[in-house]
Amino acid sequence: MRSVELFAGAGGLALGCELAGFKSIRTVEWDKWACDTIRENKANNYSLVRNWNVVESDVRNVDWSDIGDIDLVAGGPPCQPFSMGGKARAADDKRDMFPAAIDVIRKLRPRAFILENVRGLTRSAFSNYFSYIQLRLAHPLITARDGEIWSDHYARLQAEHTSGHSDELEYHVIPTLVNAADYGVPQQRHRVFLVGFRADQQAEWSFPAPTHSYDSLLHSQWISGSYWERHKVPPIKRPVLSDRDNRRVKILGELQTADTDLLAWQTVRDALVGLEEPAANGSKKHLNHVLQSGAKSYPGHTGSPLDLPAKTLKAGGHGVPGGENMLRRIDGSVRYFTIRESARLQTFPDRYELHGSWGEAMRQLGNAVPVRLGQIVAASVAEHLLKAGFRSQADAHILRELSAI
Template identity: 65%
Template structure:
């Protein structure tokens, strides 16, 4: 029997483009830091920004962007990819009037799966990010990191990051410890108007599933607008919910009917008490793994001629901390690993209890990358890139809101 036709996952694989962009004579410029495989950068591009410099130190991630550019992918066709440390980049050749700086500084200093050494970790790039913002003076910035950055153990350092971004030109003195710098920043922030450059900084913790991403991925966004612009902005309101998903599954049954799943193939319903509390509410339902994989043929050990990066990876097994993601809920957070507990949630757990690893393409769907965007490298290397990425759709949602806020204020982009 022939494989089913591949149906593009809309809006997952090809998010909508902000309508106001079509009328703009010139797209506002952006600089992408710590771009990885391009998740946040692609979201910003779709939202109407045009990257003039895309920086990433990892060779494989840079190869992913370069290969897609070589293949003529429309979203990255104009990107200037620079492989190396952002601290070594010469910014003199970048345009003076940058609208947006976006990026996800390395999360390992704050991740529960990393060393969690914060400022004592040499991979902490928030100070370098603040210095770049001080140099480029963008109208806005969007930064993303793991939720662990906001835990109690990092409370002072999280405050330090926000104040460092609020007053990026107030740099640390020679041999000054960050805690001493924090005290100076606290005092200076009370009279920030006397500084030529300051930002209004808005942090927010979000679950990607609440914005249509088929994955429960909790992250912190730090968004800033230059103080002289007086932009009124709040984080986008969530559009999707678990309540609506459960209502469509266990009250109306619309979810199962949409996917043509017979009653004999459905999982066991929740307890009656839970069902009684499932009142209808406005909004859209969380998108599930099943939603994300619509149209993809079942993977085999042989590469698919019709679908990029869609090859079955054998060896999946279940044990504590390595149980996989159920098909009819959003996936658990994809990790930047592939074997052991770090990669344990990068597996599909089906209704019958069977498990297998997600293919690279399936994982890309869960991170809302376009279907025609190829991940470069081995399965393990591609999974690392995907696990480190910002979901493209979530990046688009945030970047569109920033774009709209700037346009609403009549700011020349």
């Protein structure tokens, strides 16, 4: 199946789509450093990106006339207009690229799309604009008129949507807020996905169910003890539980069971297995594994605990608000995550090299979709597109037989 990736960044969602069976026809990203990351991995003959056509450009300036039929459009429009760490200006922010993404969907008419963004998009302050985005995705042919402000366009879309009239091009859109940790990513990363299927696909789809849980992690650590045994951590080097988690563990113990259908959340310790302690002169065994000095801990800037999923990696290097790009050891000491460690937290393959300085690579990683999460979502979409294709073929066969009678 053929896909197009927009706002590809370092390639997190695009890699996930490739692992799910999609073949990228065009990978678009405006940032030079991120494009260089993909190009260098192509030059190194990394299998997943070997055949990618990387276009370094603003999505709005790309010519799509020669692209042909596309099964999937995927991408993460820039999140700054909706980020709680930014000015949160939504439609009034020139960096809002949802209109550009919708325009590409209108032109290519893919069978499905996957768009990802920060959970700030679901804040009550943005509720109308979030609904507006969904309606625009559902009816991409109903474009804004010259000089029409978004709120007037929104009202017109609402009227069209409730009129019962069928557009030539319509999508069924499913918005879902997820925590990447619930899908085996060693990071608590809350993101909203907007997944849509073209109305003629007859895809009966729902967002994939979580595979991992915090309770299962607590059970493995404090009831069965299997987590500590696996990592060979003696009692004296284990963290102290908070009162709240102590009560939670007590309840889990009284139940004499864990949620056996779910695996344990993956922790920072899990993610770093096999990586040696970083040194200033780098590593001969692992790419991008170089110690970055200068990490400091102070109130509100404490880093990610070793035995939990990491805090959300941020698009920056030094001084991100909560110290999210730092590791906090059991003794309270801290250091910055190396690029390779951060890539592990974002579930990038170890052979995938990040281009640029530590700060530049951290920006690419902080903006990325975790590869594993992207793969899970894309694989589910692919499965339903294949089923829809089989149904269409069966329906066509029945129609041919009926017409022959």
